[in-house]
Amino acid sequence: MVENEGVRNYYENKDRFYVAVDCIIFGFHEDELKLLLIRRRFDPCIGELSLMGGFLNKGESIDAAAERVLQELTGLENVFMEQIGIFGEVDRDPGERVLSAAYYALINSDDYNKELADSHNAVWVPMNDIPALIFDHNIMVMMAWKQLKRKAAVEPIGFNLLPQYFTLPQLQSLYEAILGETLDKRNFRKKVLAMDIFEKTEEKDKSNSKRGAFYYRFDYDKYNALVQNGSHFAL
Amino acid sequence: MVENEGVRNYYENKDRFYVAVDCIIFGFHEDELKLLLIRRRFDPCIGELSLMGGFLNKGESIDAAAERVLQELTGLENVFMEQIGIFGEVDRDPGERVLSAAYYALINSDDYNKELADSHNAVWVPMNDIPALIFDHNIMVMMAWKQLKRKAAVEPIGFNLLPQYFTLPQLQSLYEAILGETLDKRNFRKKVLAMDIFEKTEEKDKSNSKRGAFYYRFDYDKYNALVQNGSHFAL
DNA sequence: GCAAAAGTGTTAAACGTACACCCATGA
């Protein structure tokens, strides 16, 4: 074990750090893009608004920690998540030095465990009106939004924010919310339908109009087949 | 100090981790995009090729650690660097569990401290022929290249890989190397010159042809002024 | 019958792409 001794010594005198993950949880409700935040019932910064976070555990990958933290708040698994990056300013957490890996998640805001979320003091806040959050969480949120915009413009990930069946007007207002700009109805539909990754159903959603809008469904099989062939999807 | 006690307890039972930074150092030489790698003279994986890395120190931000590590190898400061993300698989380092924040850097491959680099066993390796590296370094490299492509397509960052004075043929072959595709000479020049962020000099580079190619210079002032006005730059 | 949202095509402008020849110079 002489070799292992050598390896161990290599690491031995290095500093070790607390590592957290913070989740930027996006939802879409009432034509608005929103964040699921928590009002902290614990120190530091008790009473203030923050992202849902948690510490990385031994034996757990950072991705797994992010999934666990999301699940602790929402009960959800297999959610679309992407890393934003790690935030490592020395004084970012006034309590102790903690590094934090930020992840954003896209959830369907009708379909999560509300009791669980309530038990963490969770609140939905519109993206266009985000208040001051603790630490560097506002920066994380803005970087997540930027990354979401970029990603949404090149891959059809918006579906993760909608129920399984959704209408084209819904989809459009979602993309308007993500991109922060209004889109032309005809151009939007033309582009979306040209992608040919949707299945139109016979059902209509009459909650928003007398006429009703047809429900569509995202067709994963068609989408995956097209991706195999190198197709690209820009909204 | 009762309040501080409460805060301290909050962190006390959490795990702590070794954190490293790894640098993906791009250079451009002989019409090829290259990486500056090191052949390790220390464990673990002694003798193998890897990215230049180092451990995060107490009291040092992660960004600062990345800059320090780059400087330890190249002697350079104030270099264009961007974080790729943090890599946190449990077994990514076979010696001990170490998290690693990956950064890419763009340097001018004529203008760094070669003795210093030699002392670390540094070697330039063409991007199109990257051998097996230790740990997850190949993944880091591929993600860095992807991010470089995306970034280079939307912001004129390529200049960081060239000397202060460069010719348009040089610039074109750089972008061809970054993007991994050949570009049309006339279209490239049209686009580049339309940006109006260059200053043509009267000097010529005659090292590649008898006629010689005019040297240009990136005009930071013009560029910054245009960015202020919301201009975008896509190559 | 009317209010309110859903649905539908065409046209012009901008942009990207393909393409071929002359120029300047040192050897």
Added chain:
DNA sequence: TCATGGGTGTACGTTTAACACTTTTGC
């Protein structure tokens, strides 16, 4: 004089952006 890389403009096709009216239906 010729070989080599530097430099230049145009025409076509594709993509994007602007734009207004008809349809459905519950009240």
